[in-house]
Structures are given as structure tokens and as C-alpha cells.
Amino acid sequence: MGVDVKHNTASPFHAGEQEVQRLAGSREVSEKMGRAVHSTVISPTAAAFLKEQCLIYLSTLDEDNNLWASCFYGVPGFLDGDDESRLVIKPIHRLEADPSALQPGSLLGTYVIELSTRKRFRTNGTIRSFDGETLVLDVCIAFPSCPKFIQARKVIVSEQDLEHRISSGAESIHRGGRSLGPEEKALISRSDTCHLASCYEGPETDGGSAGCDISHRGGPPGFVHIEGDDTLYWADFIGNFTFTTLGNIHVDPRAGLLFLDYDTGDTLQLTGTCEIKWEEHALPGAERTLYFKVHEWVRVEGNVPVHVEGGVGMSPYNPAPEDAYHPGIADDRIDQIRDRFGGEPQVPGRMMLRCLSKVKENHDTITYTLERAGTSLGPPPPVLRAGQYATVDLKGAGADGKVLTRTWTISCPPAHTKEHNTISLTIKNIGLASGWLADNMVVGRTFTVRGIEGTFTPQDTLPGGKPPAAGVVLLAGGIGITPLRSMLPEFVESGVPVTLIYSVKTLADAVFLNEFAEASQQAKKLDVHLLITNDQEHQQNNAPEGVHVHTGRVSSEILEQVVPSLQERAAYLCGPSSMMSAVEQMLASLKFPMTNLHQESFFF
Numbered sequence: 001m002g003v004d005v006k007h008n009t010a011s012p013f014h015a016g017e018q019e020v021q022r023l024a025g026s027r028e029v030s031e032k033m034g035r036a037v038h039s040t041v042i043s044p045t046a047a048a049f050l051k052e053q054c055l056i057y058l059s060t061l062d063e064d065n066n067l068w069a070s071c072f073y074g075v076p077g078f079l080d081g082d083d084e085s086r087l088v089i090k091p092i093h094r095l096e097a098d099p100s101a102l103q104p105g106s107l108l109g110t111y112v113i114e115l116s117t118r119k120r121f122r123t124n125g126t127i128r129s130f131d132g133e134t135l136v137l138d139v140c141i142a143f144p145s146c147p148k149f150i151q152a153r154k155v156i157v158s159e160q161d162l163e164h165r166i167s168s169g170a171e172s173i174h175r176g177g178r179s180l181g182p183e184e185k186a187l188i189s190r191s192d193t194c195h196l197a198s199c200y201e202g203p204e205t206d207g208g209s210a211g212c213d214i215s216h217r218g219g220p221p222g223f224v225h226i227e228g229d230d231t232l233y234w235a236d237f238i239g240n241f242t243f244t245t246l247g248n249i250h251v252d253p254r255a256g257l258l259f260l261d262y263d264t265g266d267t268l269q270l271t272g273t274c275e276i277k278w279e280e281h282a283l284p285g286a287e288r289t290l291y292f293k294v295h296e297w298v299r300v301e302g303n304v305p306v307h308v309e310g311g312v313g314m315s316p317y318n319p320a321p322e323d324a325y326h327p328g329i330a331d332d333r334i335d336q337i338r339d340r341f342g343g344e345p346q347v348p349g350r351m352m353l354r355c356l357s358k359v360k361e362n363h364d365t366i367t368y369t370l371e372r373a374g375t376s377l378g379p380p381p382p383v384l385r386a387g388q389y390a391t392v393d394l395k396g397a398g399a400d401g402k403v404l405t406r407t408w409t410i411s412c413p414p415a416h417t418k419e420h421n422t423i424s425l426t427i428k429n430i431g432l433a434s435g436w437l438a439d440n441m442v443v444g445r446t447f448t449v450r451g452i453e454g455t456f457t458p459q460d461t462l463p464g465g466k467p468p469a470a471g472v473v474l475l476a477g478g479i480g481i482t483p484l485r486s487m488l489p490e491f492v493e494s495g496v497p498v499t500l501i502y503s504v505k506t507l508a509d510a511v512f513l514n515e516f517a518e519a520s521q522q523a524k525k526l527d528v529h530l531l532i533t534n535d536q537e538h539q540q541n542n543a544p545e546g547v548h549v550h551t552g553r554v555s556s557e558i559l560e561q562v563v564p565s566l567q568e569r570a571a572y573l574c575g576p577s578s579m580m581s582a583v584e585q586m587l588a589s590l591k592f593p594m595t596n597l598h599q600e601s602f603f604f
Helices: 015-023 027-037 044-051 159-168 182-190 244-251 327-338 414-420 432-440 478-493 513-522 556-562 577-589
Strands: 055-061 067-073 086-089 107-114 119-130 135-145 152-156 172-176 193-200 211-218 225-227 231-236 254-260 267-277 288-301 307-313 351-360 365-372 389-394 404-409 422-428 446-453 472-477 498-504 526-532 547-551 570-574 597-600
Touching: 015 027, 015 244, 044 107, 044 119, 044 577, 044 597, 055 193, 055 211, 067 193, 067 267, 086 119, 107 135, 107 193, 119 211, 135 211, 172 182, 182 225, 182 267, 182 288, 193 244, 211 244, 244 267, 365 432, 389 422, 389 432, 404 422, 404 432, 404 478, 414 422, 414 478, 422 432, 422 478, 472 478, 472 577, 478 498, 478 513, 478 570, 498 513, 498 556, 513 526, 513 547, 526 556, 556 577, 570 577, 577 597
Parallel strands: 067 254, 107 211, 472 498, 472 570, 498 526, 526 547, 570 597
Antiparallel strands: 055 067, 055 107, 086 135, 107 119, 119 135, 152 307, 172 288, 193 211, 193 254, 225 231, 231 288, 254 267, 267 288, 351 365, 351 446, 365 422, 389 404, 389 446
């Protein structure tokens, strides 16, 4: 999800969030991440994403200041974020028997989640107006969230579903106090997803902002456990260490939960209080455990007119039963964020790969080509799609010989993998894990790949996997070239115009340049443009034939100059967050249709 360049100058975190970050040992890296991804506006890419959604989840207070998790639903197009400072929801379709007050001037937290792609975007602020038909939210903070622990399913609200729900109403309404009944417990026990509302009403003296917030919680079915008739508890897994939810709960225990059965449309809303038990690690994958005391609940059958197409894809991040707590796992995750890399341990189903070759591409970047190591060490690599990534275990790379887990994009095209039964990882030496790999990985050495996945692919982003007739534009910054390199041959072979714009600091920082030059000389519809942002040594004349060289950064002028029919193309963007934000704004200013912009970030 695109991150806008407009940020608060103060810390994006309030006192409660900062204290939880200190307790978790991540205060420094949490601040760095928050400043990078938290914005005060809705970006053009986020606005386009919002228009495609049929559900928006809410964190709101009722008239007695109890906190509830809720949702609105509608056909795609009912969420409008085109005014970057406001979110407009129209027409509104509310849950039956929803206790939320929704008064102008009150706090409201929202988020949308596209379960099929595991993309999330949160927008929190204050209700400017609400008349029952339209709600306008003044945005205080907006940011994407990481895709961990989300069970993938394609959820749809159609015009027909909506009309039937409006005409027939919900099936039946059930209410209760502090005790859950058998039906409520059954819904909770079969759920693999719930939505957790939290709130912080101030003061705002330590940075950050007051506001309601709602976030996703997920895991295997039954990940939320029931104790007695009034208590729920679940493991809090490793996340991205912003701790928005836990920071709110740390200073204000009020909380709300929403369980939505996506097969039946049944909803269960609960309000109560939440407690963080920091030293309770008994559940698989638990960094800590959250306990929720039920004060009141509402269950409505057939409340949301949704249906699901296809099956459910369980998250590869769900902990296995044997995944026990270890304090070093959190330390490694903090190192990952500090190094600006993602990657989380995934479930078993792993491959053992052997290093077949190690090629130094330039002064700080190495390509490792890997082959499967033996027939008894796991399944062969899955069918690879261009743009996907591999999650790798590096045994002995961490402190005291611990395993480090990292995620790196596969840089070779799928056709190469199919022909040679190998994959390639092109890695820039900028962090703890990449440095260890450069020093210790030699030909013949093996390591574990936990899985290959990712949706930054032509098949997942284009209708039918086919590019538009006007072509595609590939925009890369630095090592962000790796997923685009894997896509390039497929797009060239499709016969549509392809423009590659590759931005680097110096000519020496560019990788695969000779390969791109050769491809451009062989393919009439491929244009390769290299932008050198720091050409003090005037190296542009040393670029290979077939590459158009420019000095300076990507600009609107460059885009208009080198990309014919820009507004009719699909665009793929990958690079540093600052570069991606700037390019996103440029494309929006050029009236590029933002639903045709597809981005990959190495941040999470």
C-alpha cells in the first residue's frame, strides 16, 4: 500500500504506545517505522484501494462510552478517499442492532482489509458529519499494516446480496450481558479471524494522537480460547512492533471485538475490557497473551450480506503447535526492522536448497543461485510467479548462533526456474543477515527456504494475467529492481510496449544493466531508461548501448517524456519508501488511474 510523504514532525506514537514499545525492547525501531509509514493523509493508491472494498471495520463508542467493534458494508465504490484529508462513506449500510453512537465530533477508527490479497489500510480520525446516509471522517492518521496471520478468502457483497438484505432484514437478534451462551461460544470457536477495537482519548502531550483504532487478529480456527462464560484469551503474535492496539490497551483497558462468519453473515459484537499478560507464553507463538472480559454482547444472524468465492488460504505465518516462545525471536524481528527487511517464520513445508553459485553483481550486491539439495529434504519448489519472494532461515547468523529469518525477492524469471530447477536471490549487503550471507555462504552450503509466496505478480494484479494493449511501465529504485527483473521477460514476450525506468545513485550501483541492454536491442517494444541521481564522476557515457541514460531523479517530466500512453498502461513500482511515495504522487498528478499502479515494499 502506498505511503504518502506528508507526516507529522512529532512522534506518531502517544505515551501508551511508546511505553509498550519500551517494554518490548523495540522503542528505537518502532519510532523509525512509524515515521516512515504513518501519514496524516490518504494516499492516491490507498484511495484507489478503498474504492475496491465492500467492507470497512469500525472502532466506536456507544452513548455510555463503551467501546465496540463494528462494520459498514456496501458494493465497491461506497468508500471515497479522493480528498486526501477526509474519508467519505456513502451510502451507509450498518449492522442490525449495532450499539455504536456515531456522533459528529466523536472519535472513529476504521480499517479495510482485502482478505484475498492480505492488504490492510487503517484510517483514524474524528467524525465530521453523519446523517444516517453519509459519514465524513476527518483523517488524523492513515497507514498500511502488514499481512501476517490473515486467512485469505475472497469476500463479496453484490448488488443482489445487498438488495436481498435490505428487503428481508436480519434473521434474528440475540443480546446478553457478561455470560456467553452456546451459540456465541460456537461462533468464536470456529473463527479464524476477529477484529479488535481499542481507544486512547488523550492527552496528546507526548506525541501521537488520541483516537479509536481497530485492527485484525487471526490464526487457526479456534485461536481465540474461551475460559468460563465471560473470558476470552488469545496469543499475541510477533507483528511489526508499532503496538497501536496494545499501546491503547496499556492506558485504557476498554476494548471491543467483532466476529463475522463470512459464510453465513452472522455477527457477534462484544464490549468489555482487555488485559495484557506480558509473561504468559503458553500458547503456540505467544509473545504475550491478551485476556478479554465480556461485559455485553449482541449476536445477529444473517447480519451482513456477504458470500465467499473459493476456499480459504490459511496464513503461512500461523504458528505450528510446536512453536514455543523464545525471547530471541523478538530480538531477531527487531533486527529485521532495523535492517528494513521483513520476513517471518512460516509453517513447516520447507525446502532445503544448496548454493550452486555466488556471483558478485557490483560492490555491494551478490546473486546466489540455489538448487534443491537432495530428494529426502523436502518438496520441490512450487510453481513460481514473477515477483514472488522466498523466506529463508540462516542458521547461526544471529547472536549466540541463533537462526535469522529473512525475506528476499526471487530475481530470476520463472522460465529460468522451470528450465534449470533453480532460483536466484539477488541481495544487497546492507544488514546483519545479508552481511552474514556474504561472508559465510559458499558454493555447496545449504539453508532452509520456509516458503515462496507473494501477490506482486502479473497473475495476481492484471485481469487474466494479461497486460493492457498500451503496455506496462516498470519503475525501480536501487535493489527494488529484483522483482521487476523477474517480470520483464514475461511482459516482453507478451508483445506489448514495455518501459523500464531504473533509478540508482551511481552507475556502479546498477545491476543487470548489460542484460537489460541486450534485451532492449533484441525487443523492439522494450525501452530501458537509467536515471543516475549522483553522477559526480560523469559515468553516464559508460552505460551499455541500448540503455537511455538520464541524470537526476524520477520526475513527472521524465515520465511524460519516455512513457507513451502512460495513462493507459499498468505500472509496477518497487524501491525505497521515499522514492515510491514521490513516484506515486507524480502518477496521481498526471491523472494516472491509481488502480493500475501495483507496488511492492521491502519494509515489512
